[in-house]
Amino acid sequence: xxxxxxxxxxxxxxxxxxxxxxxxxxxxxxxxxxxxxxxxxxxxxxxxxxxxxxxxxxxxxxxxx
Numbered sequence: 555x556x557x558x559x560x561x562x563x564x565x566x567x568x569x570x571x572x573x574x575x576x577x578x579x580x581x582x583x584x585x586x587x588x589x590x591x592x593x594x595x596x597x598x599x600x601x602x603x604x605x606x607x608x609x610x611x612x613x614x615x616x617x618x619x
Contacts, residue, residue, distance in 0.1 A: 566592045573597050 569577050573596070580602040581588075594601065 562591050566595075569598055570595045578602065 565579065569579075576597050576599045578600040579598065586603070
């Protein structure tokens with residue numbers, strides 16, 4: 555589930571709000587199997603493979619938005 559106030563929202567607003575700039579992003583993910591939650595805007599020129607932090611999943615209880 556995507557949190558409407560989470561990091562993905564902030565990144566989407568930042569990138570789409572500045573179409574005159576080009577962006578490259580790297581996601582911080584838990585498993586690497588998470589689906590995209592946003593369609594990439596035209597000025598997002600590169601999406602690097604996610605930085606996996608799966609070990610954190612064991613230490614942090616899942617929360618719901």
